[in-house]
Amino acid sequence: MHHPGPWRATFSALCANLVGIGLARFAYSPLIPALVREGWFPASSAAYLGAANLAGYLAGALAARALGRSLGPARALRAMMMVIALSFLLCAQPLPFAWFFVWRFASGAAGGIIMVLAATLALPHVPDSRRGLAGGLIFMGVGLGAVASALLLPPLLARGMGLTWVALGLLCLGFTLAAWRGWPEDTVPPAGNQAPPSGDPRLRALMGVYALNAFGLVPHMVFLVDMVARGLGLGLERGAAIWLLFGLGATVGPVVLGRLGDRFGFGLTLRAALATQAVVVALASTTDEVGWLGLSALVMGGFTPGVVPVVLGRVRELRPGDSGAQRAAWSRTTAAFALGQAAGAYGLAWVFAATGAYDLLFALGAAALVLALMLELAVRPRRISATA
Structure with missing residues (x-):
């Protein structure tokens, strides 16, 4: 049985939020004007793709517990991080709107599942008095993703839209692998129903x-x-x-x-x-x-x-x-x-x-x-x- 330390688990959950919200959602906002400028989509369609991500997020938040129960939370989290990396890599060509809609929805759903499962898997392994700090570190991933997108996207977009999607996908893949071994098994005994x-x-x-x-x-x-x-x-x-x-x-x-x-x-x-x-x-x-x-x-x-x-x-x-x-x-x-x-x-x-x-x-x-x-x-x- 695999038992990483509490801070290793916290780091994995930080990576998951960085990918699931920081990149899957916040790296998309600055892409919208570029998608329109490069002629991939008209402005109204690009905005609907942003909305697809929000709708997926809601679906993911509702489905997360069932998925966590059937796959186990650690497996579910690895799978969802892979889905997000794929969603970027598979959008590197100007394909029809429906294709993009499906993958933006999927990346939103994966983000919702990560938001529900990552912290609740990692935090029970952290000592009580440090759980606020650990929770803060986990959700700091969201901000790191927003900063990364603000800094990386202008130079990437100058090299072209396709390359930008691929680079974001590879970045997600890197964080997925960094988190891979750090997930604890979900063996926190339920402490009765007090x-x-x-x-x-x-x-x-x-x-x-x-x-x-x-x-x-x-x-x-x-x-x-x-x-x-x-x-x-x-x-x-x-x-x-x-x-x-x-x-x-x-x-x-x-x-x-x-x-x-x-x-x-x-x-x-x-x-x-x-x-x-x-x-x-x-x-x-x-x-x-x-x-x-x-x-x-x-x-x-x-x-x-x-x-x-x-x-x-x-x-x-x-x-x-x-x-x-x-x-x-x-x-x-x-x-x-x-x-x-x-x-x-x-x-x-x-x-x-x-x-x-x-x-x-x-x-x-x-x-x-x-x-x-x-x-x-x-x-x-x-x-x-x-x-x-």
């Missing part, structure tokens, strides 16, 4: 909070670069610099927030995170000053993957001991996040098409975050538990 039954209102509320938080992240994730480049007329270079700040924030955010969760409890950390995000997104709706927008990109970049270890830590607080129940709750919570994100991406795209007003998108994002905070504060347990 968790409250799944009707726990705090867990149901947490799903709503996480979905609203996901909605509130969309303006920065999807529209900020476009607003700086086209809306304010500052050009693509300034837009790329903003995206790099977002990626740098995403690299440090999860580690900082994971440590705060270890220190102050994940419930309190979550409430502080929601309040901070609401303020920053509201500010972005009121300013054209690029320095402030850059700062907001850095901060919201930190929260985009940073809320993930906080909410995962909160799930573990509400479902102590039982790794099966934790995985079930985390799968549902991740699906709620995927729904909130898809609703935000489609809903705000519709609002933007109708109004052309960037500030309105950020105002709606801020409103969603205020709602999330109100919901989180409204559902207090009748009896004050040690973690609340």
